[in-house]
Amino acid sequence: MDGMDIVKTLASRGFIVEPDALEAIKNSDPGTLDRLLSSIDPSALTISKEDVARLKAPCVKVLSDITNNSTCIGDYDEFVGYFRDRYGRLGDMMRHRISARPIESIKKKGFSRGEKAEVSVIGMVSDVRSTSNGNRLAEIEDMTGSISVLISKDKDIFETPLLLDEVVGVTGTVKDGGLLMASSIIYPDVPNTNVPRRSEEPSAAALISDVHIGSNTFLEDRWLKFIDWLNGDYEDDRSHGLVSRLKYVVVAGDLVDGIGVYPGQEKELSILDIYEQYSKAAEYFDQFPKGLNIIITPGNHDAVRQAEPQPALPEEVRRMFKHPNITFAGNPSAVEIEGVRLLLYHGRSLDDLVSSLPGASYSRPEKAMAELLKRRHLSPIYGGKVMIAPEARDHFVIDPLPDIMHSGHVHTVGVCRYRGVTLVNSGTWQAQTEFQKRMNIQPDPAKIPIVDLHTGDVSIISFGS
Amino acid sequence: MLSSMSSASESQEKYFKSLEREFLKCRDIANRARSLGYDPQLETEVPAANDLAERVEVLMGVPGLAEHIRKCEHLGREEASLQVAADIAEGLVGRFENKVDAIQCAIRTAAAIITEGVVAAPLEGISQVSLAKNDDGSEYIRIYFAGPIRSAGGTAEALSVLAADYVRRKMGLAPYKPRPEEIERYVEEIALYKSLQHLQYTPTDDEIRLIVKNLPVCVDGEPTEDEEVQGYRDLERVETNRVRGGIALVIAEGLILKAPKVKKHVDKLKFDGWEFLDRIIAGSKPSDESHDEKIKPKEKFLVDLIAGRPVFGHPSRAGGFRLRYGRARNTGFAAAGIHPASMVIMDDFIATGTQLKVERPGKAAAIVPVDSIDGPTVKLLNGDVVYVDSVEKALSVRKDVSEILDNGEILINYGDFLENNHVLLPSPYVVEWWEQDLALRTADAVEVRSARDAFAVSEKYGVPLHPRYTLMWRDISADDLRHLREYISREGRVKDGLRVPVEPRSKRSLELLLLPHRVRDGVVLVDDDGSFLLLRCLGLNPDLSLKDVDIAGLDPLEAVSKMSGVKVMDRALSRIGARMGRPEKSKMREMKPPVHVLFPVGEAGGAKRSLEDAAAFTKNMNDKAGLIEVEMGRRKCPECGAMTFKCRCDCGAHTEPYYWCPDCKLEGIGGRCPRCGRPATTNMPMRIDLKGIYTSTMDSLGVRGGFEILKGVQGLISSEKTPEPLEKGVLRALHGVYVFKDGTVRYDLSDVPLTHFRPRELGLSIEKLKELGYEKDVQGRPPESLDQVFELKVQDVILSHDCSSYLIKVAGFIDDMLEKLYGLPRFYNVTREEDLVGHLVIGLAPHTSAGVLGRIIGFTGASAGYAHPFFHAAKRRNCDGDEDCVMLLMDGLINFSRSYLPDRRGGKMDAPLVLSMRIDPKEVDKESHNIDVMARYPREFYLATLEYKSPKDVEKMMDLVSGRLGTPAQYEGFLFTHDTSDIAAGPTNSAYKTLGSMEEKLRAQLELGRRLRAVDERDVAERVINSHFLPDLIGNLRAFSTQQMRCVKCGARYRRPPLSGTCPKCGGRVILTVHEGAVTKYMEVSIAIARDYGVSNYTLQRLELLSLSIKSLFENDKSKQVILSDFM
Incomplete structure (x- = not known):
């Protein structure tokens, strides 16, 4: 279609097209004009370059998730395979930094008394406890065997807590009896040299989660304000700037409140039917501007299996959504938009981290997220709050490295940067629940972190009551 | 309140003295055995x-x-x-x-x-x-x-x-x-x-x-x-x-x-x-229903409904158990009575001792048979309505029942209302009340054998209609009543009783009134007596013409009173909702896994902890068989200085625990290390020649096999880790009895109360009865017939037949032990059940540490333990479904030792650390003081119930145990209001125990619910899914995804699978501890009953989501695509 036809088509519908907008349409894919016509506000007069930019062809690429790739049937070998995959991939991240040896070879070699040779091993933590002297004694294992590691309370490394089932590199000397006295501990971590990828054009993504549609504490008024805002109902310049660049809305789980998630939930629901909850959600998303790209991943309240990794919402639910640009993916999932990599994880493991990591709290979720990134694993602790499906591949391993990591679940907003990676925990659209009151958790409702894909900066917009 | 001497009559004193004499005899023998040094202490460790x-x-x-x-x-x-x-x-x-x-x-x-x-x-x-x-x-x-x-x-x-x-x-x-x-x-x-x-x-x-x-x-x-x-x-x-x-x-x-x-x-x-x-x-205190406020149905007893345990009546719903006040000789103290025919009609789900969760007055009650109250009324498939007043009749109609119109009565005593401080529910009009009404009018002996008699008596003396001829008039509406009256008048014929063509509304009214009738060829037939009753009550002349009575605006009861010309009272004022709690129990106590002897075999005994396997165990080809390593407590012989784990040194002396400090390596010290101050221990890993020990034990006992397996324990868990003499284990295995953690052999029974008995019920002969000191029956006559009623002495117990067969084995073990280990004469010499009568036992409840001395006086077919309420109260139990154990006195005295008790929190519970010799009612659980012991409740009591009076308000007119404390009457002269012909009538075991799979039980539960008029089976299905299956499914799904692993060879448990895949300790194969089957076992049946019984959409969706989760976890996407609609 040449430029003239485009101008004519638009004119016949009452729109004037700006020159650089025309240029952008000509350079885009053939469907662009149709999508522009179906999504543009009919009362608008001119079509600007931004209008076109928002429409850019579906540019959400799912890099990895479990959807339709679950192979687990729940046998013992799968559990072993799952942890071996974790050990192998995380271990490989550290192999170039230390020359690790198999644990069994260290134990077999008889060390004579007083020998102080340093050795390194890479192992998965299987037990950590405090000794009567206040030191820490860990048990770590690899495929060949396991060894006890003593971390003296006088060493700096004592400050860094070890999490169960994480993979670490330990360097130290072996005492007779096969006890490794640790002198340093390394994590897979993010390289110091990490340079995050950025989008070429100005664009932004709104990161939300934990909408909890169907709950009687769902803040519908404020949610509708957000939808209005997306549709241009604002007066301030800041909003104008943000909305004009906003091309993506990402929902990291708990779109609806679900049913039967906890005992007695029926008393706290306004919609008792799971499908009606999603149908209500679909209704809301229909009101989102058509040009927006939406990504929805599930959380522990959604209608998918509780064991993680979770696949995308089922087809019955997906087809309720009429909005043209929604991508459904699993939890966790890695996606790429405009060359920028996002890692989406609902955040169930934050519960386990808060109870086992000193200093971690529900009010500062980003700190726990940074600890996870350092360990290059979204959910190291096995046997706690996170239920796992023993898939052949450990989907929690953070690889490749994302540029933006987005979680939710804990209902508090937190933003920080760790070695170039932007970490965002989005808040909620639900008021404080009875459960949170007892647990002393103060939620951050109706606050949206918006990340600028071009700069990596995050602004927070609040939708007051 | 605390008193060392109880007030008792001479004969009561004599009873206590005879118990004491027998006890001392046993204790002497036990101490003689103990003095030989085979046990941790040289005398019995159960002080009286x-x-x-x-x-x-x-x-x-x-x-x-x-x-x-x-x-x-x-x-x-x-x-x-x-x-x-x-x-x-x-x-x-x-x-x-x-x-x-x-x-x-x-x-x-x-x-x-x-x-x-x-x-x-x-x-x-x-x-x-x-x-x-x-x-x-x-x-x-x-x-x-x-x-x-x-x-x-x-x-x-x-x-x-x-x-x-x-x-x-x-x-x-x-x-x-x-x-x-x-x-x-x-x-x-x-x-x-x-x-x-x-x-x-x-x-x-x-x-x-x-x-x-x-x-x-x-x-x-x-x-x-x-x-x-x-x-x-x-x-x-x-x-x-x-x-x-x-x-x-x-x-x-x-x-x-x-x-x-x-x-x-x-x-x-x-x-x-x-x-x-x-x-x-x-x-905070949830205010109890106040006096004037009408009683509201209470749902609480339905919470946490379990699959296979049926609901017998929704809260206060018509058709459910009708309250009857009174105490039978086997009820009270939180035990309630129902007619044995009701037990049978409930598809045998209720047996003697089965616990029912009840709507009121308390939370639960053990159920016992009382056949002097109303049985159930049922409707058969052919439309007949039958009142079932015997077990035989119940059995003969059971398979034809289409609806259980009425569960019959439940007998609850006043004392239980007092104990629970529950307002008195209005009493229905019952015979014992009617008799008192009549007595106010006449001293004549009056007989009522037919409906005609009943009306004649009422007319003559101006008393209300006899309860037996009172129908459930309040269960139909005034409109139904009018319809029934007019329909019968219009369509009925009188010929050998009343005949009316079947018409749904009038037929239903007759059913709800519980008027027995038959249906033949589309015609309802009421017998002559019933017809007379019905016509009088409906105001119909013998030719079925309507009498001229104005009943406009009257409720059914008023209308019937007016039409019949006599006062008709309410017979179903208070209905008690109920569901099955736990089944009755009568079973030997086993540890898990069962154990014959507290002797460690370590890994060498395999998963079965077999002594023989351990004695043949070799770790390497070159090792000597039976050399095993186990941790035990060291003891030292004061005579020869030998170190051993045995309590009796080979030289014959009694050894003493030998303490050492594992940190400082100091030996032969006291309980604390003198150097580091930390607790010292006797424990040490030892290498023992189990084969040698085992062989010499067998030889010394003269035993060569004769048992299938001898099970030890993997390790000892007591603080000094003292093992039992192996001989005891061999003899236990030989007799097929199992030991509990404290060295005793126990048998568990549900607690049920009994204050009076008939010798026939217990299989007691007159001679034996006299031997036991029962000299007079309740009426003061000497024993001469097996059907006389005797007042039970407070420490006498009646056990089950199954218990007797186990105790016979235990007695055989004790005798062998006395003879072959201690070299003493046999004591019990028991071969038949009767031989056990008169022997002493220790009754001991879980969580307690004091046993109560009891005496066996007989056995019944019921799977429960009948004893005096004071005996249960002395163990701090009531009879609301609790269970506890008995052990033979000699077993407790010789074999119990504190040295075997687990060294952990709660280890001292459930052990006879002390034995109460005699029961002083003042010093037992005060709940037993609220038991009423009168022969009849006064008329004023019944009137007070109609006003919802507090039980405290009528306390003065009732004869309670509390009023007798401190006098000889606290032990004797108790009476009861309702008799029963057999304390073990009805099914022996609840269907819950005899049905097979959970699904079978569940189907039976729902099927019974469908037939019970007082039960909404859809609600039952919904509750079972919500309180049993869903939590189970969710819990197991969670457990699966966070599960531990276990080594099949050495039993080591791992929080997660070892990376090596195999057991790092022994190289054995490691397996899951939660399997797919455990997760999915209730899935299909849940969805099936959810659909069959039409549960709520919410519940159905929860099941569907779980089903999806399960499929997603256990099915490979690559081999099968799963979509939600597969499950819809």
Whole structure:
């Protein structure tokens, strides 16, 4: 279609097209004009370059998730395979930094008394406890065997807590009896040299989660304000700037409140039917501007299996959504938009981290997220709050490295940067629940972190009551 | 209140003396056996106690305590406990190393006195007392409560806190001043505990704050749950982040629920600082239904419904059990009676001893057969309505029942209303009331044999219509009544009774009235008697023409009274909803896995812990067979100096525990290491020649096989790790009996009460009866017939036939042991059930530490243990579905040792640390004082029920145990209002136990629900899914995805699979501990019943989502695509 036809088509519908907008349409894919016509506000007069930019062809690429790739049937070998995959991939991240040896070879070699040779091993933590002297004694294992590691309370490394089932590199000397006295501990971590990828054009993504549609504490008024805002109902310049660049809305789980998630939930629901909850959600998303790209991943309240990794919402639910640009993916999932990599994880493991990591709290979720990134694993602790499906591949391993990591679940907003990676925990659209009151958790409702894909900066917009 | 001597008649004294004589005889033999040195101690370890004070002294181990307690007894039990506590703390009794130890003993003693010196809670539930500092530097008391405090009950929990405050004042210590975050920690923690474990009462957040802010002592606790609090963590003065069950129990079930009781004592002692109790009492106590308020149906008994345990009546619903007041000789004390025909009609789900959760007056009741009350009325498939008044009739019609129109009556005694402080429900009009109405009018003997008689008597004497001829008029509407009357008048014919063509509305009315009738060829046939009754009540002339009576605006009962010309009363005023709680029990006690001897075999015994396998075990090809390594306690022979694990040295001397310090390597020391001050131990890994030991044991006993397997334990868990003599294990295996953790052999039975018996019921001959000291029946006649009624003596017990066959084996084992191990004469020489009669047993309840001496006098076919309510009360049990055990006295005296008890929290529970020799009703659980023992309830009582009076208001007119305390009448002269012909009538076992799979039980439960008029089976299905299947499915799904792994070879458990795949310890194969089958077992049946019974959409969707989860977890996407619609 040449430029003239485009101008004519638009004119016949009452729109004037700006020159650089025309240029952008000509350079885009053939469907662009149709999508522009179906999504543009009919009362608008001119079509600007931004209008076109928002429409850019579906540019959400799912890099990895479990959807339709679950192979687990729940046998013992799968559990072993799952942890071996974790050990192998995380271990490989550290192999170039230390020359690790198999644990069994260290134990077999008889060390004579007083020998102080340093050795390194890479192992998965299987037990950590405090000794009567206040030191820490860990048990770590690899495929060949396991060894006890003593971390003296006088060493700096004592400050860094070890999490169960994480993979670490330990360097130290072996005492007779096969006890490794640790002198340093390394994590897979993010390289110091990490340079995050950025989008070429100005664009932004709104990161939300934990909408909890169907709950009687769902803040519908404020949610509708957000939808209005997306549709241009604002007066301030800041909003104008943000909305004009906003091309993506990402929902990291708990779109609806679900049913039967906890005992007695029926008393706290306004919609008792799971499908009606999603149908209500679909209704809301229909009101989102058509040009927006939406990504929805599930959380522990959604209608998918509780064991993680979770696949995308089922087809019955997906087809309720009429909005043209929604991508459904699993939890966790890695996606790429405009060359920028996002890692989406609902955040169930934050519960386990808060109870086992000193200093971690529900009010500062980003700190726990940074600890996870350092360990290059979204959910190291096995046997706690996170239920796992023993898939052949450990989907929690953070690889490749994302540029933006987005979680939710804990209902508090937190933003920080760790070695170039932007970490965002989005808040909620639900008021404080009875459960949170007892647990002393103060939620951050109706606050949206918006990340600028071009700069990596995050602004927070609040939708007051 | 505390008394060492009980008031008893001469014959009663004689009974006690005979028990004592027999006991002493047994104890002498036991001590002779013990003196040979084969056991940890040289004499029996079950000391006898004569009263509460002695029991407390034995439990606390403080010499002189009993005497001191007796000195305080005039204060009443609760205040005596506080006084004794203060005296201990001040050093008047006992010697302690320091102040804290004295305070600890003081608080524990107070709890022990309140719990009658029977439960282990004072020792196990109050784990520690310490002093800590307030922020202003002052010292306060901190009591650590542990899980077993639950068994003390709310009152003792609350009063031990009060005792601590009393002690605190005497010692001049400061009150506890909590920090704000500590208060909030309690709020969070108690809510979390509630989500994990059962709490009788859920306190509000503000109640918790109020209590913690004001309590003068700090209620602390040991962590009892694995879960940790999330919000208020790492507090300086709270040692753990885990949940402390003790604090939740003491605050919620103790201080809040028992606030009025605590308040009473606080007021009396004029304590300040406890004023907050007034606010608790005002605010929290759920106000009981007040007098004038109409009774509302209560749903609570339906909560947590379990698959396979049916509902017999929804709350207060017509068709359910009809309340009847009275006490049969086998009811009361939380046991209720129903007609044995009702048991059979309920598809055998109820048997003697089966626990029912009931709507009121209490929470639960054990059910026993009483055939002098109404049985059920059923509708058959052919439309007939039949009143079922015998087991035979029930069996013959059962398969044809299409609807159970009426469950029959449930007999509940006044005492149970008093005990539960439940307002009296209106009594239906019953024969015993009618007789009293009649007696007011005439002294003549009046007989009522037909409906005609009934009307004649009512007309002649002006009394209401006889209850037997009173139909359930209130169960139909005035409109139904009018319709029925007119329909019969119009369409009925009289010929050999009444004949009316079947028409749905009138037919249903006849069914709901419970008027027996038949249906033949589309015509309802009512017999002559029934016709007369019906026509009179409906105001119809013999030719079926309508009498001229105006019944406009009258309710059915008024209308019927007016039409019939006599007063017609209500026969179904109060209906009691009920469902099955737990099944009755009569089963030998086994540990899991079962064990013959407390002797360690380590890994060598394999999964079966087999001694033979261990004796043949070789680790390597070159090793000698049977050399195994196990950890045991070392003992030293004082004569020859040999070191051994045996209690009797090969030289014949009795060995002593030999302590050493594993850190300092010092040997032969006391309980504490003199160098490092840490506790010393006797334990040491030893290499023993098990094959040699085993062979010589067999040889010395002269036993060559004769048993299938001899099971030991993997390791010993007592503190000194003393093993039992292996001989005992061989003989137990030979006789097929299993040992419990304390060295005794036990048999468990549901508790049911009995105050009177017939010799025939127990299989007792007249001679035997006389031998047992039963000289007179209730009417004072000497024994001559097997059907005479005798009053049960308080320490006599009646066991089940299954129990007798086990006890015969146990007696055989004891005799062999006496003969072959100790070289003493055989004692029991029992071959038949009758031979056991007269022998003594120890009754012992779980969570308690004091046994009660009992005497076997007979056996019944029921799967439950009948005994005097006082006997159960002495064990601190009532009969609401509790169960406990009996063991032969000789077994307890010889084989029990504290040295075998597990060295862990709760280890001292369920062990006969002391034996109560004689029952003093004043010193047993006070609940038994509320039992009524009269032959008839007065007419005034029935009238009072119609006014919803409080049971306290009529207490004066009732003859209760409480009024007889301290006199010989506390033991004798009890009567009962309702007789029963056989205390073991009805099914032997509940269908719950005889049906096979869970699905079979569930289907039977729902099918019965479908037939019961009083039950909504859809609601049952929904509740079962919600309270049983869904939590099970969710729990197992979670368990699967967070599960531990286990090595099949060595049994080692791993939190997650080892990376090597195989067991790092032994190289064995590692497997899952939760399998797909465990997760999915209820999935299909849940969905099937959800659809069949039309449960709510919400529940159905929850099941569908779980089904999806399960498929997603256990099915490979690559081999099968799963979509939600597959399950819809």
